[in-house]
Amino acid sequence: MNIILLGAPGAGKGTQAEKIEKTFGIPQISTGAILRAEREAGTELGNKAKTFMDAGDLVPDELIVAMAEKRISGNDCQKGFILDGFPRTSAQAEALGHMLAGMQKKLNAVINIKVNEDILVKRLLGRRQCLKCGDNFNVYFNAPKKENICDSCGSELNQRSDDNEETIRNRFDVYNNQTNTLIDYYKNKGNYKEVNGETGSIDEIFSSIKKILEESIG
Ligand code: AP5
Ligand code: MG
Numbered sequence: 674m675n676i677i678l679l680g681a682p683g684a685g686k687g688t689q690a691e692k693i694e695k696t697f698g699i700p701q702i703s704t705g706a707i708l709r710a711e712r713e714a715g716t717e718l719g720n721k722a723k724t725f726m727d728a729g730d731l732v733p734d735e736l737i738v739a740m741a742e743k744r745i746s747g748n749d750c751q752k753g754f755i756l757d758g759f760p761r762t763s764a765q766a767e768a769l770g771h772m773l774a775g776m777q778k779k780l781n782a783v784i785n786i787k788v789n790e791d792i793l794v795k796r797l798l799g800r801r802q803c804l805k806c807g808d809n810f811n812v813y814f815n816a817p818k819k820e821n822i823c824d825s826c827g828s829e830l831n832q833r834s835d836d837n838e839e840t841i842r843n844r845f846d847v848y849n850n851q852t853n854t855l856i857d858y859y860k861n862k863g864n865y866k867e868v869n870g871e872t873g874s875i876d877e878i879f880s881s882i883k884k885i886l887e888e889s890i891g
Contacts, residue, residue, distance in 0.1 A: 674699055674889070675780050675781055677756045677782075679783060679784065680785060683788070683793035683800070684788045684870050685878060686757045687706070692882075697753070699754055702744050702745065702759065704741060704757075705726075707744065722736070726834075728843060729847060731762065737765060738765060753781075756769075760855060766858055783864055787868065788870045797841050798836060804831045805826050810824075864889070868885070
């Protein structure tokens with residue numbers, strides 16, 4: 674089962690991808706998370722990506738496409754994968770199409786998680802992650818018991834460097850100018866589905882996604 678999750682910054686792509694991964698046993702591929710790990714490790718790719726990410730701009734297509742192809746070719750992706758944050762431009766979508774055709778794979782579902790921008794700003798500003806155990810919190814929606822301390826392992830929580838108001842605004846502009854166009858692109862290809870990612874709880878939204886995925890695999 675090969676899936677794309679589309680959605681603006683903060684729409685819940687990462688949150689829902691983790692739940693799909695646990696339920697369906699296929700890996701989440703977050704290009705943002707891979708880039709953050711590359712930065713942390715101080716690799717050439719990580720260093721190149723840093724300036725773009727901190728400004729909320731897209732990392733150049735050729736770097737992303739090579740990185741995504743390497744990851745999708747991994748052994749753990751044979752039964753499927755969840756793309757979270759890729760593709761993000763028409764060029765990336767075209768490259769993905771060629772990649773999958775070459776691997777004799779197809780896309781089973783492209784799910785767009787739709788949320789209003791005002792709500793997204795609050796979600797992004799409130800987001801915190803434990804870098805030690807990976808647990809996620811949100812100051813507004815799922816606060817840790819002790820301020821800035823992980824409930825699970827007691828480590829200090831981290832705020833992403835691009836989760837500040839100025840960068841968030843640019844991330845939305847970039848999304849509207851370069852990524853939104855993928856909705857029409859995938860509508861024309863079929864398998865495009867939308868879920869309301871705004872009003873329900875994380876579990877309720879996951880139920881809608883699960884239903885779509887179960888239908889798509891028949
Ligand atoms: P990336 O890491 O992909 O960031 P993004 O697209 O801006 O998306 P986010 O990770 O911020 O949001 P999300 O949708 O995963 O939301 P989440 O589930 O965390 O990319 C970062 C950067 O890397 C880019 O700006 C770019 O520079 C570069 N990059 C990455 N991919 C690239 C590509 N393909 N091409 C070029 N450059 C690329 O949820 C957010 C918060 O809301 C959390 O706190 C969560 O708990 C909370 N939440 C979620 N759902 C709900 C709910 N239903 N109710 C209440 N709270 C909720
Ligand atoms: Mg994410």
